[in-house]
Every structure is written in C-alpha cells, then in structure tokens.
Amino acid sequence: EDQVTQSPEALRLQEGESSSLNCSYTVSGLRGLFWYRQDPGKGPEFLFTLYSAGEEKEKERLKATLTKKESFLHITAPKPEDSATYLCAVQAQGFNKFYFGSGTKLNVKP
Amino acid sequence: DSGVTQTPKHLITATGQRVTLRCSPRSGDLSVYWYQQSLDQGLQFLIQYYNGEERAKGNILERFSAQQFPDLHSELNLSSLELGDSALYFCASSLEGKETQYFGPGTRLLVL
Numbered sequence: 001e002d003q004v005t006q007s008p009e010a011l012r013l014q015e016g017e018s019s020s021l022n023c024s025y026t027v028s029g030l031r032g033l034f035w036y037r038q039d040p041g042k043g044p045e046f047l048f049t050l051y052s053a054g055e056e057k058e059k060e061r062l063k064a065t066l067t068k069k070e071s072f073l074h075i076t077a078p079k080p081e082d083s084a085t086y087l088c089a090v091q092a093q094g095f096n097k098f099y100f101g102s103g104t105k106l107n108v109k110p
Numbered sequence: 111d112s113g114v115t116q117t118p119k120h121l122i123t124a125t126g127q128r129v130t131l132r133c134s135p136r137s138g139d140l141s142v143y144w145y146q147q148s149l150d151q152g153l154q155f156l157i158q159y160y161n162g163e164e165r166a167k168g169n170i171l172e173r174f175s176a177q178q179f180p181d182l183h184s185e186l187n188l189s190s191l192e193l194g195d196s197a198l199y200f201c202a203s204s205l206e207g208k209e210t211q212y213f214g215p216g217t218r219l220l221v222l
Contacts, residue, residue: 034210043112043200043213044153087153097166098143098211100153 003027004090006101013108016077021086021104024070029093033071035064036087038103044087047073078108113137114214116201122220128189131217135182135203141165142184143204143211144176148197159184160206191221 007022025033032051036044048057050066057064061082063074073086085103092099113136123129135142144156146169155168159178170176173191178184188195198218202211 032209036213041198041216041218043114043202043215045112046210046212049210089153097155097158097168100155102152 004088004099004101006086006088006104008104009102010105011107013075013078013106015079015108015110018074018076018078020075021073021106022070023073023088023101025088025090025099026069027090027092027099031091031093033066034089034091034098035071035073036089038085038087040085047086075106078106080108080110082106083108112212112214114201114203114212116199116214116217118217119215120218120220122222123191124222125191125193127191127221128187129191129219131186131188131199131201131219133184133186133201133203133214135184135201136212139203139205139212140182141204141206142178142182143202144170144184144186145200145202146197147200147216148194151197153200156186188219193221195219196221 004025035047038044048064053068061076065072085105087103089098089100115134117132141160143158145153156170158166162178176186198216200216202213204211
C-alpha cells in the first residue's frame with residue numbers, strides 16, 4: 001500500500017537554527033513528490049515539486065532534496081515567519097491521487 | 111493567492127442537513143480535487159474531476175457527492191450531515207490532472 005510518513009511530527013527551533021524535515025514514501029513508481037506549507041486555517045501553499053532522485057530545488061531559506069525512498073526539506077537560518085505545518089505529498093505512476101503525509105509542525109522562536 | 115476560489119468561507123449547519131460547497135479552479139486548469147481536513151488530521155483525498163468527468167475517488171462517503179460543470183467550476187454536496195463531518199474542506203486544481211495541485215482557501219464547515 002502506498003504510504004507517506006513525515007518526521008518529526010513537531011519541531012521547535014530557535015531563530016537561525018538550521019534543521020531538516022523528513023518525508024519517506026513507499027509508492028509503486030514515483031511520478032512526483034510535492035512540498036507544501038500550510039498556515040493554521042489556510043489552504044496549503046505550494047513550495048516545490050521533485051520528480052527524480054538526485055533532484056534539488058531551492059527557494060529562499062528552503063531547499064528540498066529527493067532520494068529513491070525519501071525527501072528532505074532543509075531550512076537554513078529559519079525566521080519566526082517560517083513557522084507553519086509543512087506537508088509532503090506523493091503521486092504514483094499511473095494514478096492521479098495525491099497521498100499526503102500528516103505534516104511536520106514547525107515552530108521557530110525569536 | 112493561488113487563483114483557486116472557494117465559497118462560502120464558513121458554514122454552520124445542523125445535523126441531518128445538506129450543504130453545497132463551491133470551487134472555481136485557476137484559469138485554464140481542467141482538473142479539480144476535493145479534500146477533507148479534520149482537526150489535527152491530515153488531508154484526506156475525496157474525489158477528482160477532469161473536464162467534467164470523475165477521474166479518481168478516495169475516501170468519499172456515500173452521503174457526499176460532487177460534480178464539475180461545463181464552465182469547470184465544481185460543487186461538493188454533503189448530505190445527512192453528522193457532527194463528525196465538521197472539518198475544513200479544500201478544493202485544489204491542476205492543469206490536466208497530473209501535475210502540481212494549487213489549493214483554495216478552504217470552507218470551514220461546522221455541524222452542530
């Protein structure tokens with residue numbers, strides 16, 4: 001069965017303290033892996049799409065990487081405004097459904 | 111702003127009632143997805159439409175139904191509502207149903 005697991009469930013960082021969020025997946029053929037940011041009560045905001053192992057994407061303080069079994073979202077020198085829940089989703093070959101993980105709730109303290 | 115719009119923003123109703131949630135996709139997008147997000151729960155995929163046709167089904171209850179109209183907007187109908195149906199309902203759209211999905215702001219449904 002296709003699955004997406006995110007860890008940790010929650011992460012508390014001091015401003016400027018870099019860290020990484022993990023998304024591990026088991027799908028029968030990956031079509032794409034997607035990272036989203038979600039603020040409380042809001043819709044998920046698209047961050048990155050990764051398609052193949054070895055691919056990397058960057059945006060401001062965020063960098064997403066992909067291997068054959070997992071993806072990392074690296075946050076460099078985070079600021080309080082980076083506090084949010086980060087969601088990972090995968091899409092399997094031959095299917096249209098997106099499988100979302102439960103998310104990592106990030107709290108960055110000033 | 112993702113370009114996906116959803117109405118209403120908030121909805122309060124009673125058990126046993128029926129409601130309709132509306133979604134307008136981004137301009138040019140042919141595919142619409144519906145998701146449910148309960149308190150402290152992840153996003154649960156409900157159903158996908160592509161250019162008016164149902165394409166994929168997830169954990170959608172029989173009491174729920176959806177459709178996509180010729181102008182590509184979509185409606186999610188929830189009937190015989192129960193307390194447990196209280197949740198955020200999100201709509202997302204993508205160009206052809208195989209790419210990145212862009213999410214709307216959601217409709218918060220409260221069943222009393």
